[in-house]
Amino acid sequence: MVSHVHTLLCKLMRIVSFLVLLSDVTKALFAQPSAFQASALIALDGIVNEDVWNNNTVYETFKTLSPDFGVTPSEKTRVYFLSDKNYIYVAFRCDDRQATTIRKTLTKRDNLEADDWVSVELDMFNAAQMSYLFRVNSLGIQEDGTINQDTKEDLSFDATWYSAATIDSSGYSIEIAIPFNSLRFLQTDSITIGVAFQRSIARTSEILMFPEYFPDRGSRLLQRQIIKLKRPQQTRIFEIIPSYTFAAHKTKNIGHWQRINSNHDFGISGKYGFSSDLIFDFTYNPDFSHIETDVGQIDINVxxxxxxxxxxxxxxxxxxxxxxxxxxxxxxxxxxxxxxxxxxxxxxxxxxxxxxxxxxxxxxxxxxxxxxxxxxxxxxxxxxxxxxxxxxxxxxxxxxxxxxxxxxxxxxxxxxxxxxxxxxxxxxxxxxxxxxxxxxxxxxxxxxxxxxxxxxxxxxxxxxxxxxxxxxxxxxxxxxxxxxxxxxxGILMFPANFSYSFFPDTSFVQKASVVYFGHLAKDRFVNKYETFNWLGMEIYMPLQSWFFFGGNYRTEVYANRLLNKSYWGVGGSTQPWKQLAFNTWMHNGRQFYYDPVNPFSGKYKEIEMILTLKPMEKLSSETSLYYQDFIRTSNDSLVYEFTIIRNKLVYQFNQYLFLRGIGEYNAFYKKMDLSVLLSFTYNVGTVVFIGYGNLLERDIPERQYKPVKHSFFVKASYNIRM
Known part of the structure; x- marks a missing residue:
């Protein structure tokens, strides 16, 4: 047994060493190209020292977007914007008098929520319908997505673009190059776009914006800096992504392991741009398995x-x-x-x-x-x-x-x-x-x-x-x-939301809001009315801290009965240090059991806690606890108790490669799910994933958790972009 484990560990270490070497070699072979502007050369190195930046307009009149609107920020920010036939270039200089407290994480793509970051938003049609979002932290890690008319972010959009960053004793600098063939726009002699820039200062809970946003002038997408660009070079995107997947699953049946599935799959996906504003995507025999399992949710009494x-x-x-x-x-x-x-x-x-x-x-x-x-x-x-x-x-x-x-x-x-x-x-x-x-x-x-x-x-x-x-x-x-x-x-509903905010002149509380949301609804099947009425207070503070409390008078129609589901709740989140963040909430009140024949009333508690630790720049741990119980009112008996404990541990070797382990224990079903993933992602579509999973169930007579299913997979794909 010991020799078997030693052999597995040796193989894993060889794979890790190989992929670390591969990431370094790939970085050297496919280094980000120097970006050319019509008048000068820009070396995309995160140092804003080229003359071409200073010869153009500087955007620096930033105002706060959060926690309040239109306040002069605590730190200065300068932005430079250029373009040529192939790229849009953006440079940020972010002053910070406490540069040692800049929050940064060496992490995978699209995971910058708790960091200090900057972003550029591009409305390529100047139509206030959607903006592209490109965000970078002070280590050069990228996050991209789209923003809709309600300014909700969607990080599912992934594009090929380039970024570099440097940190010094007085702040940090970032340079960005966005290829036009990663964007959609109208092919005209010149294009008019709407642009906005943001910066987050995590320790002060400030989000800064240029141009200044006025909440009484409509959507943020209507309040952009208008910039006219010369016609970009006509390019048609053409991508082919061949992929290979091997997957094997074994389950235990009557004490014996059986291989129930083992297969090799080849697939192909692609993207073709008929023009800069008409894109066709296709996929055949795709591997649609995602590399992170769904977080466990309660699936009883719902x-x-x-x-x-x-x-x-x-x-x-x-x-x-x-x-x-x-x-x-x-x-x-x-x-x-x-x-x-x-x-x-x-x-x-x-x-x-x-x-x-x-x-x-x-x-x-x-x-x-x-x-x-x-x-x-x-x-x-x-x-x-x-x-x-x-x-x-x-x-x-x-x-x-x-x-x-x-x-x-x-x-x-x-x-x-x-x-x-x-x-x-x-x-x-x-x-x-x-x-x-x-x-x-x-x-x-x-x-x-x-x-x-x-x-x-x-x-x-x-x-x-x-x-x-x-x-x-x-x-x-x-x-x-x-x-x-x-x-x-079968429901008719009249919903309502209300929020009124105060902005105290104190350093501790930045914003306080009285919040109501609820509805009056009619169940059309039985012609009965139900209601939902949450009234509470939300308080926003520095250090990305937030706290809420309130109560809800709620009824619900089920099985031709009107039942009470009222509760009170409290919760909040904070990140007092860049190495630690904590989030929790709790509900306590009345509930009923969804029995279609005889639903019955009860009491319940629901608690969730998430602790995030980042002891090193490359190492992070997220531990979550979810708990819910239900006690029948008539006899004070426990109907069920549901607990899920989950930990995700990630070691990020560099911006391309990470090793992740996930362990999830479900106390209700007496199951434990363990998985390990080695992930290499060079760009969108060029990936290597190696994963292993192990499902354990409790053996009641022996009171031990024993493995009942093993799974192993390898996936590789390469983005051929022409």
Missing amino acids: RSSPLYPEKRAFFLEGQESFQIAGNNAGYIVHFPKLVNTRNIADPLWGAKVEGKFGAKNNLSAIAAWDEKSYEQPNGKPDKALFSIVRYRRTARDDGYWGLGYTGKTMDSSFNHVAGLDGRYRINGTSKIEMHTFFSTTEQVNNDKTSNGYAYGLDYAFINRRLELQLGVRDVSEQFHTQTGYLPRN
């Missing part, structure tokens, strides 16, 4: 199945196009997703197109053939064709109107959903949104067709102190979506 986030790259990119309007007001939303691609379980192929037609028209579409959409009574999977189409036309300010369609078709059933949505800005502080969708469905082994509808209407008012949202939702009893996510139908 009314609807949990919603797990999408992690597969093909479906992630461009998801913002499928968001619908008129779905923001309220805390519990019953038509949250028109498209939930996690419903596409095991596609053989997929195709996607997204493009701009003229200055105002945008079209997005997805088609995928799923080989394991539904298990028939004979145990064989039923295949399905998924079809998704989305059209949007830009209107005045940040408004638009759009059409949407989703469909799932199988031999034995179908589901189609179609409708329209839109947004109209009344003035700088007010807007309205709406959606109306209709569905037609034939369920498996049922020849009857059912038709339903869902509509929503929202009004929103926002200024510096006050945020108000009012709305109405109506989801009919026969409305269904098999491509989206619908936790509950």
Whole structure:
């Protein structure tokens, strides 16, 4: 046994050594190119010392975006912006009088939330519909994504671009080069874009912005620095990503290990740009396994199945196009997703197109053939064709109107959903949104067709102190979506949100808000009303600290009964040092058990705690605890107790390579899931993953946890970009 473990460790160390060497060699062979501007050479080294920067406009009148608007920040920031036919260049100089406290992490891509960082936002159509986001920390680590009209960030977008950073005794500097062929834009003699810059100073909880944002002038996407660029060089993106995956799984049956699955898969994905604003993506026989398992969620005593986030790259990119309007007001939303691609379980192929037609028209579409959409009574999977189409036309300010369609078709059933949505800005502080969708469905082994509808209407008012949202939702009893996510139908709801903020003149409390969110709803199946009313206080402080408390009077209709689910809650988060962050919340109150025949009342506690430690620049540990119990009121007996403990330990060798271990213990199911991943990512699509997983279950007679399933996989792909 000892020799076997020693052999495995030796093999693992050889793999680690090889990939460390590979990352260094790759970095040397494919070093970021020096970027040329029309008038001078820029060496992308994170040192802003080229004359060409100083010969252009400097943007330095930053004001705070958070915790309050329009305040002079504690530190100075200067930004330089240039372009040529191939690249957009941005340089930041960030002064910091406490440079030793700059928060930075050597981490994987898209993981900079707790760091000091800078970002550039590019609205390439100057239409206030969507902006690209490019963010960098003081070590040069990248984060990219998109920002929608509600300024919500989506980090699923991944592009090829370049960054470098340096730190000195008075702050840090960053240089960025973004290729035009990583962006979508109109091919005209000159293009007009909207630009904004941000900086985060973590220890003071400040987010700075240029140009200054005024909350009574509408969306942040409407308040940009307008810049005109000369026509970029005509380039068409063409990417081919061949991939190879080996996976083996073994399970234990009656004390003996059996190999139940072992296969080699070859796949190919690609991207082709018909023009700078029309992109086609395709994939065949893809490996759609994601490299990090879903975080465990409670799956007992829930009314609807949990919603797990999408992690597969093909479906992630461009998801913002499928968001619908008129779905923001309220805390519990019953038509949250028109498209939930996690419903596409095991596609053989997929195709996607997204493009701009003229200055105002945008079209997005997805088609995928799923080989394991539904298990028939004979145990064989039923295949399905998924079809998704989305059209949007830009209107005045940040408004638009759009059409949407989703469909799932199988031999034995179908589901189609179609409708329209839109947004109209009344003035700088007010807007309205709406959606109306209709569905037609034939369920498996049922020849009857059912038709339903869902509509929503929202009004929103926002200024510096006050945020108000009012709305109405109506989801009919026969409305269904098999491509989206619908936790509950047959409900008429009137949601409302309210927040009023104070900005005390103290160094300890930066912002305090009185918050209400709730709804009055009617269950159409039984003609009874329920309500949700959370009233609380939120307090924002330095050191990225936040605290809340409040109470909720809540009732819910279930099985033709009106039951009480009222509770109080408290929680918060803080990062007092760059090596430590803590987040926790707790609910305590009344609950009931979702028994369809005889639901019964009870008491419950729900607690979550997350502790993040970064003892070294390259090492991080995240430990989480989730706990929930339920005690029946009538006899004071414990119905269930649910605990999940999870730890994720990551050692980041460099920006390309990390080793990660995850351990998750589920006390309710008496299971322990252990996994190890070695991940090398040079750029988008060029990756090597080596992973191992081990599932253990408790042996009741021996009171020990024994392995019941082993899994091992290797995945490699290479991005050939032409």
